[in-house]
Amino acid sequence: KAGVTQTPRYLIKTRGQQVTLSCSPISGHRSVSWYQQTPGQGLQFLFEYFSETQRNKGNFPGRFSGRQFSNSRSEMNVSTLELGDSALYLCASNDGGDIYGYTFGSGTRLTVV
């Protein structure tokens, strides 16, 4: 079956702009999580959605938001971009919760200039 698909793969934005990233989970997976990966901070949890509901949120400012649609596809939005938002944004899906392994997408590389 198809893996986790993230679009776009690369993105360059200007400081102050906003951006929307998309994630299509593995068919049948209802849980979608988002992570930010940077060389300095490593992998950091952003939020998790299950059946269109946000169940948990990491320690990120309100500029970071997300949503999940009825087909389990998810989007995350970052408003008022800052240089420090430059990172690899990874989406991961599983059958629901931390007791299952996650399948990660290839990520969206966001560069803020």
Next chain:
Amino acid sequence: QQPVQSPQAVILREGEDAVINCSSSKALYSVHWYRQKHGEAPVFLMILLKGGEQKGHEKISASFNEKKQQSSLYLTASQLSYSGTYFCGTASGGGADGLTFGKGTHLIIQP
């Protein structure tokens, strides 16, 4: 709090064994292990649950010491394909808290 992984990096010859440790200051419910190669997505290796059994397949196995909140990943007779960065991800609940990842262990296997 972020789990602590050790060592930070290790270089091995093909066929040698490696152990990667992950230690948390919080009570854990689950420990995940992932491997990430440069420019690729992290790939799930295995998960250990509180009260569960030691996991393993072929030459990669892991253990979870609930009393010490520590997990170890064992790579036996390493192959070139084992090279990459290994991350442990921990969760304190059995729900959807999200994983807290360690900073990773860089493993280089040389022929």
